[in-house]
Amino acid sequence: MKRSIAATLLVFAAAAAFAQTAIDKPAATLKLTKQEVISARQIKLYIDRIETASGQKLAPDKRTELAKDMVESMVNSMLFAQYCEREKIVAPEAEVNAMIQQMKASLGSGADDAKLSAALLQQGIVVDAKSYVRQQILLKNYLQQKRADELKAMEKNITDEVLKAYELNKSKLVRPDSVRVSVIFVDLRGLSPEDKKKASDAIRQAAGVIKADARRFDEIMLKAGGKDSLYKSTPSLLVSKTPEFQGFYGESFMNAVFHLKEGEVSSLIENEAGLQIVRVNEILPQKQLTLADPYPGDPRISISYFFESAIHSQFLAKLQAELIAQLRKEGTVKIYEENLKL
Numbered sequence: 001m002k003r004s005i006a007a008t009l010l011v012f013a014a015a016a017a018f019a020q021t022a023i024d025k026p027a028a029t030l031k032l033t034k035q036e037v038i039s040a041r042q043i044k045l046y047i048d049r050i051e052t053a054s055g056q057k058l059a060p061d062k063r064t065e066l067a068k069d070m071v072e073s074m075v076n077s078m079l080f081a082q083y084c085e086r087e088k089i090v091a092p093e094a095e096v097n098a099m100i101q102q103m104k105a106s107l108g109s110g111a112d113d114a115k116l117s118a119a120l121l122q123q124g125i126v127v128d129a130k131s132y133v134r135q136q137i138l139l140k141n142y143l144q145q146k147r148a149d150e151l152k153a154m155e156k157n158i159t160d161e162v163l164k165a166y167e168l169n170k171s172k173l174v175r176p177d178s179v180r181v182s183v184i185f186v187d188l189r190g191l192s193p194e195d196k197k198k199a200s201d202a203i204r205q206a207a208g209v210i211k212a213d214a215r216r217f218d219e220i221m222l223k224a225g226g227k228d229s230l231y232k233s234t235p236s237l238l239v240s241k242t243p244e245f246q247g248f249y250g251e252s253f254m255n256a257v258f259h260l261k262e263g264e265v266s267s268l269i270e271n272e273a274g275l276q277i278v279r280v281n282e283i284l285p286q287k288q289l290t291l292a293d294p295y296p297g298d299p300r301i302s303i304s305y306f307f308e309s310a311i312h313s314q315f316l317a318k319l320q321a322e323l324i325a326q327l328r329k330e331g332t333v334k335i336y337e338e339n340l341k342l
Helices: 040-054 058-086 093-106 111-122 129-146 148-156 158-172 193-212 214-221 243-249 253-257 304-329
Strands: 026-031 035-039 178-187 232-240 274-284 296-301 331-337
Touching: 026 040, 026 058, 026 253, 035 040, 040 058, 040 148, 058 129, 058 304, 058 331, 111 129, 111 274, 129 148, 129 253, 129 304, 148 158, 148 304, 158 214, 158 304, 178 193, 178 214, 178 253, 193 214, 193 274, 214 274, 232 243, 243 253, 253 274, 296 304
Parallel strands: none
Antiparallel strands: 026 035, 026 331, 178 232, 178 274
């Protein structure tokens, strides 16, 4: 594939097998090649971790609902682990450790196990990083060893599928009339009368300087970045002519922005938010977006990449669902719902 399979997968479950104490209640039992038990206590600990990380206490019915979902996912995960053991699909320790180091590196210099665990928890992954990574690698190796022909067929047809997806969504992929601007502003909301007057006087003085010599816009914009400045700046802002943008920025701001020519600076704009001075840096007329253009929801990626990733994810989810259905049919599973009111 064009990218790492593991990077595009939704893993069966962020869980691994664990020991159950003799006095604990079972949340579920399962068997494909061997009998295993999912502990109600472990489920409770995982839910407690999620609540702690989110800072929110779940209602009892929501805890029970989450417990049921978690048990189902963990059953799938553990059946898959037994399947891999039976089929001799392995996740080499060296590969697991290397991926963990890569994940830490992506979090920045000096990231340790605690920081990695916190990052995973933010994604709803409650188990340790090693168990999570091992599951990803097992899944990647399963796909490469057992479903290689299907993956190759999907890759062979990916271009046609991307084109189909683009044509189907083409009517939504239109960039409206837009302008890229720089803004010097004061937000007067929430300020005391005295602070409002100080901030208003400061930006009015700046507006006078810019009116006399528009070339000083950049100088004043840079000064606005200082911590003691009474006015602030946004060096680059893309404003689109849509009801959503007008609702956010206000009609007077939108009218002023879209009546300026490229390079022109507005007079002082007054609206509900405060006072603004705007310079138009680039005018972008309405355009039908192509596959090479940035995706509107995430300008870091292209529209082509977005559709390709979505197709990969849907296809891999289908393969996972097929395997899980097979394993649930082959194996024996019992869920103890009466023990999930945690």
